[in-house]
Amino acid sequence: MSYRVKKTIRYIVCWDVGVSFGSLPHAIRPVNAVSITARTPLQYLRDPKGLRKYPQLSIWSGISDLPFIIEAHKGFRSRRLSELHRNHPVVRIGPNSLSYGSHLAIKDIYGHNTKCTKDVMYDILSGSHFHLADVIDKVDHQRKRKVLSSAYAVKNLEGWEFKVADMTDRTIKAFERRCTAPPVEEGQIPKKEDLTIDFWNWANYFAVSAIANIGLSEDLGFLEQGDDLVTSERLDGSTKKAHFKECLTATAWAQSNLVWSYDCFPTLVRLSKLLSGTYRKMWRMNKDWDGIVWNRATTRLKRYQKGEKLDDFFEAMMHDKSGAPNNLEWGEIVAEISIMMNAGSDTTAIAMTNVLYFLLKNPACMAKLRQELDDTLEEEDVVAPYDKVRHLPYLRACLDEALRITPPNTFGLPRRTPPEGASILGDWIAGNTSVSMSSYVAHRDESVFPEPERYMPERWLGEAGKELQPYFVAFSAGARGCIGRNISYLEQHVLLASLLHHFDFALPSPDWEPMRREMFTCSPGSMPLKVWKRVRKE
Template sequence: MLGYFFSVITAIAAFGYFIVVPLIIYFRDAKGLRKYPNFSFLSGISNLPFIYEAHKGFRSQALLKAHQKHAVLRIGPNALSFGTKEAIKDIYGHNTKCTKDTMYKVLAGSHYHLADVIDKPEHARKRKMLSSAYAIKNLEGWEHKVADITGRLIKSFDARCTAPLVEGELPSPEDQAIDYRMWSNLFTVSAIANIGLSEDLGFLERGDDLVTAEAPDGTLSKVHFRECLHATAWAQSNLVWSYDWFQTFIRISKLVSSKYRQKWRLNKDWDGIVRHRATTRFKRFQAHEQLDDFFSALLHDKSGVANNLEWGEMVAEVSIMMNAGSDTTAIAMNNVMYLLLKNPPCMKKLREEIDETLDEDEAVAPYDKVKHLPYLRACLDESMRLLPPTTFGLPRKTPPEGAAVVEDYIPGDTTVSISSYVAHRDPSVFPEAELYKPERWLGEEGKNMQPYFIAFSAGARGCIGRNISYLEQMVLLASLLHRYEFALPCPDWEPTRRENFNLSPSAMPLKVWRRKNDEED
């Protein structure tokens, strides 16, 4: 009897906490957010509908459809999504009063890294420390590393080339020897490990991403880099939207779902991958190796004065470098190849530009030759417009006194965002937005669209690694299109895509063969 009584009390308490209290808050409407249309029926009362949408795998596509009816949507009790270009400057611009949202605090480890630090002075300190390593003038110092990695990938592709495709025929399954999604990712991880940590992972030689992870007690194990990184993003991006309940949801998910248990285990392995990269590189510093990489910027400034960072901060910076420095660029590389193969006239025009620039026997495109090619840059930007690697609305928080967004006062401490997937489809900026049209980026028209291109975010919190990303994308794409022909499994083939924090495509099998007149180089 007593047990039944406590069960009833618990049920009543739960009903009050989860239903009655949110309803009271909703109808009391202290912030005046009830005037905005709800993304889903219960969005004004609970974050659970957005968490449900996250599990479906493409939040930004659902937001795009909803924003075609409403410029502003309430996606949670304290969160607004914007769908018009004017919101970009107000939320992300250099003079915005908005700061990084609570989400970044919820996901941060023991120390903040450059991408999740919320405090503006602390962000300024970090950016100053790292900006010299990422500056355009220093790209020449990293070009030889990118060229080396490109040469390694070419050697692996050469070994997997097939006979030319007979016109009118489809590639046989056995000739689809290259998963370009995987290989582009092996390329970017190898590149950032070399540029950032002076480490040779051997991925491109082996054709796999097996890497050493280190547990807190020093135990070493072999794990798969991509599996661990993507599992971490999958689990976090599904549950993080209810900030106060995130840790509770983690515990519940481990109890009720074998899939979640596997993802969180792989998340620990991701931490182990980062830990081993950092400890290995630091041991080389202690052994007095003089290495030229990003990690050096963590150790000391340009004058050689020690930064004396805490170990946790150095590990955090290695984590974001290995994460953001590899996955987004790989997605961009995969997408531009896919879109060029789906749009042969664009592929033909780009090849002509590249062939006119490179010597016939140049296997690796020198960055100095391709960095100013207008159509190459246009193809990359159009790909990142149509399929931004990071699609979700990067959340920001209004200051305590509130702020104006698109001339509408938004109360203080409210989450605001705009998805790049949505922003890049604003027809007033990008006519025929669903079409792949690199030409739109050429001339004055292209310059006028740049303020609304947010593949790398915008303002003071914009991606510090965009120059490195362009370097890698330009060198690799120009090199591959100059040397090879590619074919999808069939003309109407399409990948599946899953939105975590990034919009990640599935495997992309390709048939690859050498172009005519290239056989002897």
Template sequence: MYEILVASVASLFLISYFIILPVVNYFRDPKGFRRYPALNAIAGFTDLGFMWEAQKGFRSKTLYEMHKKHPVIRIGPNSLSYGDVHAIKDIYGHSTKCTKDVFYEKLAGTHFHLADVVDKPEHARKRKVLSSAYALKNLEGWEHKVADKTERFIRGCDAACTAPLSKEFKRPDPKDLTFDYRAWTNFFTLDAIADIGLSERLGFLDQGSDRVLGETMDGKLHYVNYRECLHSTARAQSSIVWAYDWYKVNEKLTRLFSSRFRHFWHLNEGWNDIVYRRAKQRLARYEAGEKLDDFFQVLMEDKNGTPNNLEWGEIVAEVSIMLNAGSDTTAIAMNNVMFWLLRNPACLARLREEVDSVLDPAEVVAPYDKVKHLPYLRACLDESLRITPPTTFGLPRRTPPEGAPILGEYIPGNTSVSISAYVAHRDPSVFPDPERYDPDRWLQPNSKDMQPYFVAFSAGARGCIGRNISYLEQTVLLASVVHRYEFALPHPGWEPELWESMNCGAKTMPLKVWRRDLGAGVAAEAEKVEVA
């Protein structure tokens, strides 16, 4: 009898909390959000509605279709999504009163890093420490590391080369699809950020895989796959984080009842071990007196050699976000621009003509000074970032307790607000014919008018601090490979399989690759790349 009573009380509590109370709050409507259309039938009642969309794999595309008709959509009981680009300034601009949302606090570890810290003064302190390392003037110091990775990427391309594609057939033989551009661009960015950030050579481009040592907190070493651990972490977190108050509970529940999520969370532990191993090794070098030109050195002391005295947990957190955000988004961008160029041969031909005009036939790696100001090259990169931004989802912000105006309308305090880059970049009033890949749009006299609404790197004071390094890597690699190679997709209408977690990228992009005929005057050093 006692057990029945306890079960009845527990059931009544659960029904009241999860069903009755949300329904009562929906109709009570204390913030007046019922006037906005909801993302789906339950989004106005519970965050499970948005979690359901996240499970489908491309929630931003769903938002885009709805925002064609509705400038504001309710994506949760206390969350609003905007589709009007003029909301960007109100939500993310330098003068906004909105702060980072609770979303970031829920995903943070024991210490905040630059990307998830919510407190504005604390963010300013962190950004001041790191800004010198990411400054535009320091790019010259990183170029030789990017050039090194480009050479190694090219060696992998050379090894995968096949005979030229027959002019009679537009579809490569499946056995000639020897180069997964998505994987290799990720090997590139992982090797690059480890070298730039920690002076460590991971060797992924040399070995053609991302197998790497991780280390547990108790010192056990084991091998894991870098990308699998990173992407599984994002898949798990992006599926359940939206119910902020229940994030930790949902993490435990998914571990108990879902074999798929148990696998994700296991790989998340592998990601933590990757980060810990990298940070521990680099700290040992620092403590041994090595003065290395990398981000870690900047973390540890200022330009005068004065220690920053950061806690170990904060150091590990900064290494984590550097190895994550500093690699994955740029790799996705590199993959996407190649896809769009291959789908638009006229654009590729024009880009190749521009690159060939400044590079000698024998040049293997494009010197940054020669290609950094090529207008069509930059336009190709920006147009790819527009139509397929690596970070698609709306980076959530929170209105201040007193509320804030967005699009001229008062929004009550402590509300989650956002605008997806995928949605913003398809506003036809700013980007005409938005579904068309058109680099020329960035070369028109009025192209500066589009810049405030180009949010591939977010906007305002919380915009991506690493955009200069990302452009450096993208520019050098793209110029180098279009100069040296021809590529072909599996077939002319091929589309990548995309999945959106925190970022949105292709799973694979298998290509046929072969050497271009650069003429009889090509020097011997262009025939074979020697990498030290």
């Protein structure tokens, strides 16, 4: 963490908990500082919601959200929560926020019959229009889901498989151009110059390219370029070039560091821009991200207006199968394109990077998966046909076990109890309280997942695996579960099977570990690999 960012946090801490404002520049002193300073500790003492009985993230968590914001800046909130939840099923992480660690809370918070709704956070971060993932009102969510469910239906995905196959073929060709000589000895540490693939980058090139083609019939060319440079368009029509992943990461980094103090978020944004060059850079790239989404939307709209008939997600948003218009507002369409390009690429890239990492670290699992693939695929299967690999039990088990240990969406998707309150883990929680459970924490509940840090795909096989499904929340759960999970599984099955069928890979060293950074998703970061043509064993 840079000195300027640390200094920014210290200023914010002073503002949030009510320490003297004498050292703050006059221009950034909050006008309501006195009322907040007087009110918050008093509320803690009065404890109107009965939350003081719960163990706290910090001794200050009962009066301020700053401890959680500081934890966010450290880069892995969920790991810290996991440590706390080993001894405490409920932890207070803010004045009005509770985190849960028992699998029994999943149904209460996220289940189909829960009375909890999306938390205020989604309203704060939304643009002019809600998209399906952040819309709070349940009736509006049902309306949106009805319109978009046909676009995400399995039948549609099967029709779009050729788009995933095309991007997989391009990835294979790119890897072939970067292949190195096989190692002389098994387990030999690669030379630095032989680490020709940064798999994290290439997983992103693949995932973004695939979702852009599925969603907008757009060929971004990332896999040919080996780069994610793309057009960003301002509202005045002027354009610039920007890096897709860099802008998306900057947006998530800045927002996920500061959003946890809901009432104060706009002020924290202004403070961060004033006090930190790092934050100023991130917020500028956030504007570039908005421009990337806007350009994707306007480019596709122009093609639609010209009468191009394209089978993609955009077309499904515009009208139903019978041709009747869905009458979505343009702002809604842009919002849906935004979440599609964001969550529809980032989570799949994370999942792909993680599963390959775990397989390389667990050679016995890799050998077992390779045998399953070799028994299924022919030598001439350049791209693994989805019909051949979609039901392979060990392949799916390998994917799900990686999603369990390192779910892409690690952070606790916050929900809010209804005004009348709700029962969670047998306790009555007062109304309008934020409650959440990190999937990273849920997947480490040892009563459900013994040896939670161990990569064991076998746990997902057979009847025992089916019994684990209610506690597998990599895609959340209940009515608000991820509508795009089928797209992600399609891409993961086809790409992983195809790459392992054709190539061998090696990490930089046997003890190499990824540098994970949690934002809203948990990025594994750069993963340099040696790649060479695989010789299939008969």
